[in-house]
Amino acid sequence: MNKFFALVRRALQTETRLARSHLARCFLGGFVLWTLITTQFQMFFRGAPGLDLFRSVTYYNFFFITILGTAFFATSITEEKEERTLGLLKMAGVGAPTLILGKWTPRMIGAFFLLSIQIPFTVLAITLGGVLWNQIGAAYLSLFGHLFLVGNIGLLCSVVMSTTTGACGVATLILVVYHFLPMVLQGIFRNSQGTILGDIVLSFSGKLGEMNGFGSIGRTMTTGFSSSWWSFQLLSNLILGTVILLIAGGVFDLCTRNEKEEGTLNVFDRIRKRSAALSNRRVWQSAILWKDFHFVGGGAWFLGLKLFLYLTSIFLFTLGLAPSSNRFYEHLGGALFGWSAFFIVLEIGIMSARLYRSELSQKTWSSLVLLPRSSTEIIYSKLLGGLSVTLPLLCCMFLSLILIPDEFADFLGEVFSDSSFFLGFSYFISQIVLAFHISTYLSITQKWAHWPIAVFLSGFILFMANMMIGGCLFWGGSSGISEEPVFFMGCLLSGALILFIHLRTRTRLIALAAE
């Protein structure tokens, strides 16, 4: 028991000394306060301002837990693996249960602190009106269930994977599947209702959807909610979380038997290694481009495989939605375009957070910068090579243009003929580019900003910033003014920010070569 308390005490002491944990609490507390102020301004226009406030705060918490909670728990065991201290702890007689609970408990305490600082503000929601104690209790229990599940998924990944980046990546993938699988399954099997397989899959996806904290919070926030604090989501999250925690304990010794050497290849690297061994490839004259085409993009085989998987998935998805429609190819074209656009944003976001960070973590960046080329050339050659990740999706998009050329031409015509739409579209694109920049900058400046965190945090920051700006404009009484100047100013501001972060990233990359 002493060993457990020693681990918890050490973790809490470290946590207390870190400025970032206090900043995170301040940030969340400040954000709740800001939401409270905006709600107070808007209370005369709204029927249930207290409920609106509480709903917003609960959703922010949900996203905060999903994004940062994953990273927070995914580092628990991998940090010891990366510091190579796990072996020392084992030699000191610290067993798997002590180690897991000793790492898990302080993280749970940290997460409780994060949630508890906002309770006084959320209680104020009752005075604003429209929300009941019942809803507050049920929502916080939903959040706790979600945190318990997310934390234990992160912990299991941390036990199984050898690096924090790998653990964060796998945990994020599991959470993405967990949140979107019900939607995808319902889309594919919507027309198979009545068949045995269709009914089983639809019932499974329905239960999976009920387990989701996001949906549960939505149900809690309905006006007149009077159900019990205990919900299916809470119970299922607690049960599944406990099972995952037990699995983590069970596989701990198996997964941590041997400490891996620095730079150990992961599964994808090993697949690439095999394909490289077969292809006897030669470096192109544009060496950096070649390197990132192969090691970030995955090389021709991997990109081809991705293209096949994207095409097959989108085809099956469309087939599930509109199997007998005589406009199947139009649906397919639309799905190809929409999904390609979505995944291009996601893939570029992931690539931008990995591209330079991998050079820094492998300590190869200084060797590259020392080449007799300008730093600008090196940085942009890497970016160009990294952008090869989008090639399969660009092919999908091109295919969609062949399938629905008229719709695309109409869309372009609409964008360019309507100045308000054009500026709105430009603002949207500028926000995406800004998110890429933030994620790249975070990935090279913050040790904890592994790619899943960098990508989702940059999206979250921008979402919040837009909400705040929107709120400020609303209070400022600008609801009557035209959208065009607002979007125009937004584009200018985003452009200036992009330029600033772009130049800061370049300067930082050059400085990092000497560190």
Added chain:
Amino acid sequence: MENVIEIKNVSHLFKQHRALDGITFDVAPQTLHGFVGPNGAGKTTTLKLICTLLKPQMGQTKVFGHDVRDNVKAIRRRIGYMPDHFSMYRQMTVFEYLDFFGAAYGFTLKERNRIVGDVLALTDMDGRKDDFIQGLSRGMQQRVSLARVLVNDPDLLLLDEPASGLDPRARIELMEILRELRRMGKTIFISSHILSELAELCDSVTIIDRGKTKYSGPMEGLLDEQTETPTYRLRIDLPADEVDVALTQIRGVVSVEPMEGRSDVRVKLDPGVTDSNQFLADIISAGLTVINFGRDQRHLNEAFMDLTEQGVRN
């Protein structure tokens, strides 16, 4: 010939910490120059200044006559820098890794075939060229690192702790490669903590401590103790307890001191009475058999301990 590296009164600060405090030294062409100092003395900072990764804040740093502030590309073309840590693309094969740097330096495919073949042969890695770097031993990885540094045929090699973490065989093999490179006319600037090997290998040395130059010049000058009475090491074919008595009877001998753990003695001579030739002749005339005789030099360890201060730098 113009010095390859000229450093004059260079200082460098990292926030409040003064990493270099007016260091000055030169490195002559086609020499093997050792760079020694305790941890935190400023060795890696100096190397990063020379290889243009850092910009000097004060003083002058010239490489091949170019100021490192002004002519970065010209300097980078002629240097090869091997950092104190492994910085390799472990997912590549040895050949790919070298081929990649060959292409990055702008060599054509034909040139790369020749260059990569040459550096693989020089580092004795041609048998492992299709192996993935990840699977190589530390010594092998260090060889690949060295091969990478040689891809652009640099005139100046900057090696930061190249032998750290290597086993004795790998270290000896690495030193052999460095000797071969010096024979090929390269200038090698090597930072290391393995003083015995540096003493054997280097023509000249710079010792720095707490950001200041403590010595810079030929290795001989550092190891020869500057005393008024010349000192020699001698081993004669006599039992240890009789050596002292036998030698004190020789003309001009000031003192005889047994060397710890060895059967040699350290003999101090009066330069006004005798010299090394006369001393040897007198010993032989006295019927003693000389097994070993030579000038007594300080070991680099001793010189290093004399010149550097005790304790950890703040």
